[in-house]
Amino acid sequence: MTAALDAIDRAIVVATQDGLPLVDRPYHEVARQVGISPDEVMNRMDRLLHEGAIRRIGVVPNHYALGYRFNGMTVWDVADEHIAEAGKRVGDLDFVSHCYHRPRHLPDWPYSLFAMIHAKEKAQADSLAERIACVLGDLSRGHLVLFSSRILKKTGLRL
CATH class of the missing domain: 3.30.70.920 (Lrp/AsnC effector binding domain/regulation of amino acid metabolism (RAM) domain)
Incomplete structure (x- = not known):
């Protein structure tokens, strides 16, 4: 990581560390929670991903719930x-x-x-x-x- 997290970065990480909200527009919901625009949320998450503060953004399925035993x-x-x-x-x-x-x-x-x-x-x-x-x-x-x-x-x- 090249830079420390500022207060907004930390708020984004806290808002998303248990997963993105399960709504139609998850980045808009994070933006609402953090108090910034959806574009800024996406730009900051992209930067955090590029810098290594966020390792990945992806789906973590529950295989058992999907029938994969x-x-x-x-x-x-x-x-x-x-x-x-x-x-x-x-x-x-x-x-x-x-x-x-x-x-x-x-x-x-x-x-x-x-x-x-x-x-x-x-x-x-x-x-x-x-x-x-x-x-x-x-x-x-x-x-x-x-x-x-x-x-x-x-x-x-x-x-």
Whole structure:
């Protein structure tokens, strides 16, 4: 981040840290709450995003409420020299919600590439994992699918 938050920036962050208001014009509602114009809200949020004070603006769906009961973290054993290529292949799949590299912990945990999938039925989840396996081909030396057993509340830093 290049600059400190001023009082208006802080008010915008506080007004949006639990999500944008669920109304037709959310930036207008934030503007009303903060006491500035909607254009200024959008310009400031764009600047805060660019400076890194806000990491992202996006939807965080409740997959269970949408009927997706088989939410699986697929974990893949991919050689370190192929992790960037493998990550690009998997991350480009439209059914993978997020994909990232994590350190392996040998000898018990050989997996270094993680990719989250969501499905309504177990057979569908298995099919999605198989599609990832096909995309990875020989880059994958093995994998597991770890299904969620409970919902954890996702929240970021609060002011």
